[in-house]
Amino acid sequence: MKIAKLLSLFVLLSAVSACSSINYNYSGKTELFSEPAINEVQEASVGDYMLNQGRRVTTEFLTLSHLIDGVAYDIPPGSYIRIGDYKGNPYFSTTNTKGQSVVYLPGFIDPPIALHTKKDNEVCVTSVSYQSASCYDGQMRVEELSARDNQSVQQTLIYSGSVGKKINISYREFNDGLARDAFTNDVEYDMGESNIIGYKGARIEVLDYDNRTIKFKVLKHFRDDFSYEIKPKTK
Known part of the structure:
Protein backbone atom coordinates (compact mmCIF):
# COMPACT_ATOMS: atom_id res chain seq x y z
CA MET A 1 0.00 0.00 0.00
CA SER A 8 -5.93 9.51 3.48
CA LEU A 9 -6.98 6.87 6.01
CA PHE A 10 -7.26 9.34 8.90
CA VAL A 11 -9.82 11.31 6.94
CA LEU A 12 -11.64 8.07 6.18
CA LEU A 13 -11.76 6.90 9.80
CA SER A 14 -13.49 10.07 10.90
CA ALA A 15 -16.41 9.27 8.61
CA VAL A 16 -17.05 5.63 9.52
CA SER A 17 -20.42 4.56 10.87
CA ALA A 18 -21.22 1.87 13.42
CA SER A 27 -28.89 -21.02 4.29
CA GLY A 28 -27.24 -22.56 1.25
CA LYS A 29 -29.54 -24.42 -1.11
CA THR A 30 -28.90 -28.12 -1.66
CA GLU A 31 -30.57 -30.12 -4.42
CA LEU A 32 -30.43 -33.56 -5.91
CA PHE A 33 -28.72 -33.96 -9.29
CA SER A 34 -29.60 -36.87 -11.56
CA GLU A 35 -27.59 -37.73 -14.67
CA PRO A 36 -28.43 -38.43 -17.46
CA ALA A 37 -31.90 -37.10 -18.27
CA ILE A 38 -34.90 -39.45 -18.29
CA ASN A 39 -35.85 -41.13 -21.61
CA GLU A 40 -32.89 -39.81 -23.61
CA VAL A 41 -30.73 -42.25 -25.59
CA GLN A 42 -27.25 -42.47 -24.09
CA GLU A 43 -24.08 -44.41 -24.88
CA ALA A 44 -21.45 -45.47 -22.37
CA SER A 45 -18.17 -47.35 -22.70
CA VAL A 46 -16.88 -49.94 -20.25
CA GLY A 47 -16.01 -48.13 -17.03
CA ASP A 48 -18.30 -45.16 -17.74
CA TYR A 49 -21.19 -44.06 -15.57
CA MET A 50 -24.61 -45.07 -16.87
CA LEU A 51 -26.42 -43.35 -14.02
CA ASN A 52 -25.12 -40.87 -11.49
CA GLN A 53 -27.05 -39.27 -8.65
CA GLY A 54 -26.08 -37.19 -5.65
CA ARG A 55 -26.38 -33.72 -4.16
CA ARG A 56 -25.02 -30.35 -5.24
CA VAL A 57 -24.79 -27.27 -3.08
CA THR A 58 -25.68 -23.86 -4.53
CA ALA A 147 -20.59 -27.73 -6.53
CA ARG A 148 -21.14 -31.38 -5.70
CA ASP A 149 -21.60 -32.09 -2.01
CA ASN A 150 -18.83 -34.58 -1.21
CA GLN A 151 -20.19 -35.03 2.32
CA SER A 152 -23.35 -36.67 0.96
CA VAL A 153 -23.79 -40.10 -0.61
CA GLN A 154 -23.35 -40.29 -4.38
CA GLN A 155 -24.85 -43.33 -6.18
CA THR A 156 -23.68 -44.62 -9.55
CA LEU A 157 -24.21 -47.48 -12.00
CA ILE A 158 -21.19 -48.33 -14.18
CA TYR A 159 -21.08 -50.45 -17.33
CA SER A 160 -18.68 -53.39 -16.94
CA GLY A 161 -19.05 -55.12 -20.31
CA SER A 162 -20.91 -58.20 -21.56
CA VAL A 163 -20.49 -61.93 -22.05
CA GLY A 164 -22.84 -63.40 -24.64
CA LYS A 165 -26.38 -62.27 -23.80
CA LYS A 166 -25.45 -61.15 -20.31
CA ILE A 167 -24.31 -57.67 -19.32
CA ASN A 168 -22.43 -56.70 -16.17
CA ILE A 169 -23.27 -53.58 -14.17
CA SER A 170 -21.37 -52.28 -11.13
CA TYR A 171 -23.10 -50.33 -8.38
CA ARG A 172 -20.99 -47.89 -6.35
CA GLU A 173 -21.68 -45.48 -3.51
CA PHE A 174 -19.29 -42.67 -2.63
CA ASN A 175 -19.07 -40.56 0.51
CA ASP A 176 -16.50 -37.78 1.03
CA GLY A 177 -15.30 -38.65 -2.48
CA LEU A 178 -14.37 -42.21 -1.42
CA ALA A 179 -16.06 -45.48 -2.41
CA ARG A 180 -18.03 -47.20 0.37
CA ASP A 181 -16.89 -50.84 0.19
CA ALA A 182 -19.95 -52.14 2.02
CA PHE A 183 -22.16 -50.57 -0.67
CA THR A 184 -20.30 -51.86 -3.73
CA ASN A 185 -21.86 -54.61 -5.81
CA ASP A 186 -21.46 -56.22 -9.25
CA VAL A 187 -24.65 -57.48 -10.90
CA GLU A 188 -25.22 -59.60 -14.02
CA TYR A 189 -28.37 -59.21 -16.15
CA ASP A 190 -29.61 -61.70 -18.76
CA MET A 191 -30.78 -59.77 -21.83
CA GLY A 192 -32.54 -62.93 -23.05
CA GLU A 193 -35.06 -62.49 -20.24
CA SER A 194 -35.63 -58.72 -20.42
CA ASN A 195 -33.94 -55.59 -21.71
CA ILE A 196 -35.19 -53.63 -18.67
CA ILE A 197 -32.78 -53.71 -15.74
CA GLY A 198 -33.15 -52.24 -12.28
CA TYR A 199 -31.19 -51.65 -9.10
CA LYS A 200 -32.13 -49.79 -5.89
CA GLY A 201 -35.16 -48.21 -7.53
CA ALA A 202 -33.39 -47.17 -10.75
CA ARG A 203 -34.70 -48.58 -14.04
CA ILE A 204 -32.82 -48.64 -17.37
CA GLU A 205 -33.90 -49.80 -20.83
CA VAL A 206 -31.01 -51.42 -22.72
CA LEU A 207 -31.21 -50.68 -26.47
CA ASP A 208 -27.97 -52.25 -27.71
CA TYR A 209 -24.71 -53.51 -26.25
CA ASP A 210 -21.44 -55.32 -26.85
CA ASN A 211 -18.35 -55.91 -24.75
CA ARG A 212 -17.16 -52.33 -25.27
CA THR A 213 -20.22 -50.06 -25.24
CA ILE A 214 -23.89 -49.94 -24.31
CA LYS A 215 -26.81 -47.83 -25.59
CA PHE A 216 -29.61 -47.23 -23.12
CA LYS A 217 -32.31 -44.94 -21.74
CA VAL A 218 -32.81 -44.14 -18.06
CA LEU A 219 -36.47 -44.72 -17.17
CA LYS A 220 -36.15 -43.88 -13.47
CA HIS A 221 -33.37 -42.66 -11.20
CA PHE A 222 -32.55 -44.05 -7.76
CA ARG A 223 -34.64 -41.34 -6.11
CA ASP A 224 -37.15 -38.78 -7.33
CA ASP A 225 -35.86 -35.21 -7.74
CA PHE A 226 -36.29 -32.93 -4.76
CA SER A 227 -34.72 -29.83 -3.22
CA TYR A 228 -34.48 -28.55 0.31
CA GLU A 229 -32.59 -26.07 2.41
CA ILE A 230 -29.54 -26.77 4.56
CA LYS A 231 -29.03 -24.41 7.48
CA PRO A 232 -25.46 -24.23 8.78
CA LYS A 233 -24.78 -23.83 12.48
CA THR A 234 -25.12 -20.30 13.77
CA LYS A 235 -21.74 -18.88 14.64
Whole structure:
Protein backbone atom coordinates (compact mmCIF):
# COMPACT_ATOMS: atom_id res chain seq x y z
CA MET A 1 0.00 0.00 0.00
CA LYS A 2 1.19 3.55 -0.74
CA ILE A 3 2.03 6.13 1.96
CA ALA A 4 -0.59 8.42 0.44
CA LYS A 5 -3.19 5.81 1.26
CA LEU A 6 -2.29 5.87 4.94
CA LEU A 7 -2.48 9.66 5.05
CA SER A 8 -5.93 9.51 3.48
CA LEU A 9 -6.98 6.87 6.01
CA PHE A 10 -7.26 9.34 8.90
CA VAL A 11 -9.82 11.31 6.94
CA LEU A 12 -11.64 8.07 6.18
CA LEU A 13 -11.76 6.90 9.80
CA SER A 14 -13.49 10.07 10.90
CA ALA A 15 -16.41 9.27 8.61
CA VAL A 16 -17.05 5.63 9.52
CA SER A 17 -20.42 4.56 10.87
CA ALA A 18 -21.22 1.87 13.42
CA CYS A 19 -22.57 -1.48 12.26
CA SER A 20 -24.47 -4.10 14.27
CA SER A 21 -23.29 -7.69 14.43
CA ILE A 22 -23.57 -9.82 11.29
CA ASN A 23 -26.22 -12.53 11.44
CA TYR A 24 -24.41 -15.76 10.48
CA ASN A 25 -27.50 -17.75 9.52
CA TYR A 26 -27.21 -17.93 5.74
CA SER A 27 -28.89 -21.02 4.29
CA GLY A 28 -27.24 -22.56 1.25
CA LYS A 29 -29.54 -24.42 -1.11
CA THR A 30 -28.90 -28.12 -1.66
CA GLU A 31 -30.57 -30.12 -4.42
CA LEU A 32 -30.43 -33.56 -5.91
CA PHE A 33 -28.72 -33.96 -9.29
CA SER A 34 -29.60 -36.87 -11.56
CA GLU A 35 -27.59 -37.73 -14.67
CA PRO A 36 -28.43 -38.43 -17.46
CA ALA A 37 -31.90 -37.10 -18.27
CA ILE A 38 -34.90 -39.45 -18.29
CA ASN A 39 -35.85 -41.13 -21.61
CA GLU A 40 -32.89 -39.81 -23.61
CA VAL A 41 -30.73 -42.25 -25.59
CA GLN A 42 -27.25 -42.47 -24.09
CA GLU A 43 -24.08 -44.41 -24.88
CA ALA A 44 -21.45 -45.47 -22.37
CA SER A 45 -18.17 -47.35 -22.70
CA VAL A 46 -16.88 -49.94 -20.25
CA GLY A 47 -16.01 -48.13 -17.03
CA ASP A 48 -18.30 -45.16 -17.74
CA TYR A 49 -21.19 -44.06 -15.57
CA MET A 50 -24.61 -45.07 -16.87
CA LEU A 51 -26.42 -43.35 -14.02
CA ASN A 52 -25.12 -40.87 -11.49
CA GLN A 53 -27.05 -39.27 -8.65
CA GLY A 54 -26.08 -37.19 -5.65
CA ARG A 55 -26.38 -33.72 -4.16
CA ARG A 56 -25.02 -30.35 -5.24
CA VAL A 57 -24.79 -27.27 -3.08
CA THR A 58 -25.68 -23.86 -4.53
CA THR A 59 -24.22 -20.93 -2.62
CA GLU A 60 -24.14 -17.18 -3.18
CA PHE A 61 -20.78 -15.57 -3.96
CA LEU A 62 -19.47 -12.06 -4.43
CA THR A 63 -17.20 -12.18 -7.49
CA LEU A 64 -14.69 -9.43 -8.26
CA SER A 65 -13.20 -9.28 -11.75
CA HIS A 66 -10.07 -7.32 -10.79
CA LEU A 67 -7.95 -6.20 -7.83
CA ILE A 68 -9.39 -3.37 -5.74
CA ASP A 69 -6.43 -1.24 -4.64
CA GLY A 70 -8.04 0.62 -1.77
CA VAL A 71 -6.92 3.21 0.76
CA ALA A 72 -7.22 0.89 3.77
CA TYR A 73 -7.70 -2.52 2.17
CA ASP A 74 -6.64 -4.32 -1.00
CA ILE A 75 -9.20 -6.87 -2.19
CA PRO A 76 -7.90 -9.59 -4.57
CA PRO A 77 -10.06 -10.65 -7.53
CA GLY A 78 -12.04 -13.86 -7.17
CA SER A 79 -15.18 -15.30 -5.61
CA TYR A 80 -16.06 -14.75 -1.93
CA ILE A 81 -18.63 -17.06 -0.33
CA ARG A 82 -21.61 -15.60 1.51
CA ILE A 83 -21.38 -16.02 5.30
CA GLY A 84 -24.43 -14.15 6.61
CA ASP A 85 -26.50 -11.00 6.38
CA TYR A 86 -27.39 -7.73 8.09
CA LYS A 87 -30.68 -5.90 7.52
CA GLY A 88 -31.37 -8.11 4.51
CA ASN A 89 -28.02 -7.37 2.85
CA PRO A 90 -25.67 -10.31 2.17
CA TYR A 91 -22.21 -10.38 3.75
CA PHE A 92 -19.30 -12.35 2.32
CA SER A 93 -16.04 -13.90 3.51
CA THR A 94 -12.79 -11.91 3.30
CA THR A 95 -11.02 -14.93 1.77
CA ASN A 96 -11.81 -16.02 -1.78
CA THR A 97 -12.05 -19.55 -3.17
CA LYS A 98 -8.36 -19.42 -4.17
CA GLY A 99 -7.33 -18.82 -0.56
CA GLN A 100 -6.43 -15.15 -1.11
CA SER A 101 -7.48 -12.79 1.68
CA VAL A 102 -8.12 -9.06 1.93
CA VAL A 103 -4.79 -7.30 2.55
CA TYR A 104 -4.40 -4.63 5.25
CA LEU A 105 -1.68 -3.15 7.46
CA PRO A 106 -1.85 -4.74 10.95
CA GLY A 107 -1.48 -2.26 13.79
CA PHE A 108 -2.78 0.62 11.70
CA ILE A 109 -5.96 -0.86 10.22
CA ASP A 110 -8.70 -2.92 11.89
CA PRO A 111 -8.71 -6.54 10.65
CA PRO A 112 -11.48 -7.14 8.09
CA ILE A 113 -14.20 -9.68 8.92
CA ALA A 114 -16.60 -9.40 5.97
CA LEU A 115 -17.33 -7.85 2.59
CA HIS A 116 -20.66 -6.48 1.42
CA THR A 117 -22.11 -4.38 -1.36
CA LYS A 118 -23.56 -0.95 -0.64
CA LYS A 119 -24.77 -0.13 -4.12
CA ASP A 120 -24.09 -1.20 -7.70
CA ASN A 121 -20.36 -1.72 -8.30
CA GLU A 122 -19.39 -0.66 -4.78
CA VAL A 123 -17.74 -3.11 -2.37
CA CYS A 124 -17.43 -2.35 1.34
CA VAL A 125 -15.21 -3.87 4.03
CA THR A 126 -16.55 -4.47 7.54
CA SER A 127 -13.81 -4.55 10.19
CA VAL A 128 -13.49 -6.40 13.49
CA SER A 129 -14.75 -3.28 15.29
CA TYR A 130 -17.96 -3.59 13.24
CA GLN A 131 -17.51 -0.31 11.45
CA SER A 132 -17.99 0.09 7.71
CA ALA A 133 -14.29 0.73 7.25
CA SER A 134 -14.17 1.58 3.58
CA CYS A 135 -16.13 1.30 0.35
CA TYR A 136 -14.59 1.10 -3.12
CA ASP A 137 -15.79 1.17 -6.69
CA GLY A 138 -15.14 -2.05 -8.56
CA GLN A 139 -16.43 -4.41 -11.21
CA MET A 140 -18.27 -7.12 -9.33
CA ARG A 141 -21.37 -9.28 -9.33
CA VAL A 142 -23.30 -11.38 -6.84
CA GLU A 143 -23.99 -14.83 -8.28
CA GLU A 144 -24.93 -18.37 -7.33
CA LEU A 145 -22.35 -21.12 -7.90
CA SER A 146 -22.89 -24.86 -7.52
CA ALA A 147 -20.59 -27.73 -6.53
CA ARG A 148 -21.14 -31.38 -5.70
CA ASP A 149 -21.60 -32.09 -2.01
CA ASN A 150 -18.83 -34.58 -1.21
CA GLN A 151 -20.19 -35.03 2.32
CA SER A 152 -23.35 -36.67 0.96
CA VAL A 153 -23.79 -40.10 -0.61
CA GLN A 154 -23.35 -40.29 -4.38
CA GLN A 155 -24.85 -43.33 -6.18
CA THR A 156 -23.68 -44.62 -9.55
CA LEU A 157 -24.21 -47.48 -12.00
CA ILE A 158 -21.19 -48.33 -14.18
CA TYR A 159 -21.08 -50.45 -17.33
CA SER A 160 -18.68 -53.39 -16.94
CA GLY A 161 -19.05 -55.12 -20.31
CA SER A 162 -20.91 -58.20 -21.56
CA VAL A 163 -20.49 -61.93 -22.05
CA GLY A 164 -22.84 -63.40 -24.64
CA LYS A 165 -26.38 -62.27 -23.80
CA LYS A 166 -25.45 -61.15 -20.31
CA ILE A 167 -24.31 -57.67 -19.32
CA ASN A 168 -22.43 -56.70 -16.17
CA ILE A 169 -23.27 -53.58 -14.17
CA SER A 170 -21.37 -52.28 -11.13
CA TYR A 171 -23.10 -50.33 -8.38
CA ARG A 172 -20.99 -47.89 -6.35
CA GLU A 173 -21.68 -45.48 -3.51
CA PHE A 174 -19.29 -42.67 -2.63
CA ASN A 175 -19.07 -40.56 0.51
CA ASP A 176 -16.50 -37.78 1.03
CA GLY A 177 -15.30 -38.65 -2.48
CA LEU A 178 -14.37 -42.21 -1.42
CA ALA A 179 -16.06 -45.48 -2.41
CA ARG A 180 -18.03 -47.20 0.37
CA ASP A 181 -16.89 -50.84 0.19
CA ALA A 182 -19.95 -52.14 2.02
CA PHE A 183 -22.16 -50.57 -0.67
CA THR A 184 -20.30 -51.86 -3.73
CA ASN A 185 -21.86 -54.61 -5.81
CA ASP A 186 -21.46 -56.22 -9.25
CA VAL A 187 -24.65 -57.48 -10.90
CA GLU A 188 -25.22 -59.60 -14.02
CA TYR A 189 -28.37 -59.21 -16.15
CA ASP A 190 -29.61 -61.70 -18.76
CA MET A 191 -30.78 -59.77 -21.83
CA GLY A 192 -32.54 -62.93 -23.05
CA GLU A 193 -35.06 -62.49 -20.24
CA SER A 194 -35.63 -58.72 -20.42
CA ASN A 195 -33.94 -55.59 -21.71
CA ILE A 196 -35.19 -53.63 -18.67
CA ILE A 197 -32.78 -53.71 -15.74
CA GLY A 198 -33.15 -52.24 -12.28
CA TYR A 199 -31.19 -51.65 -9.10
CA LYS A 200 -32.13 -49.79 -5.89
CA GLY A 201 -35.16 -48.21 -7.53
CA ALA A 202 -33.39 -47.17 -10.75
CA ARG A 203 -34.70 -48.58 -14.04
CA ILE A 204 -32.82 -48.64 -17.37
CA GLU A 205 -33.90 -49.80 -20.83
CA VAL A 206 -31.01 -51.42 -22.72
CA LEU A 207 -31.21 -50.68 -26.47
CA ASP A 208 -27.97 -52.25 -27.71
CA TYR A 209 -24.71 -53.51 -26.25
CA ASP A 210 -21.44 -55.32 -26.85
CA ASN A 211 -18.35 -55.91 -24.75
CA ARG A 212 -17.16 -52.33 -25.27
CA THR A 213 -20.22 -50.06 -25.24
CA ILE A 214 -23.89 -49.94 -24.31
CA LYS A 215 -26.81 -47.83 -25.59
CA PHE A 216 -29.61 -47.23 -23.12
CA LYS A 217 -32.31 -44.94 -21.74
CA VAL A 218 -32.81 -44.14 -18.06
CA LEU A 219 -36.47 -44.72 -17.17
CA LYS A 220 -36.15 -43.88 -13.47
CA HIS A 221 -33.37 -42.66 -11.20
CA PHE A 222 -32.55 -44.05 -7.76
CA ARG A 223 -34.64 -41.34 -6.11
CA ASP A 224 -37.15 -38.78 -7.33
CA ASP A 225 -35.86 -35.21 -7.74
CA PHE A 226 -36.29 -32.93 -4.76
CA SER A 227 -34.72 -29.83 -3.22
CA TYR A 228 -34.48 -28.55 0.31
CA GLU A 229 -32.59 -26.07 2.41
CA ILE A 230 -29.54 -26.77 4.56
CA LYS A 231 -29.03 -24.41 7.48
CA PRO A 232 -25.46 -24.23 8.78
CA LYS A 233 -24.78 -23.83 12.48
CA THR A 234 -25.12 -20.30 13.77
CA LYS A 235 -21.74 -18.88 14.64
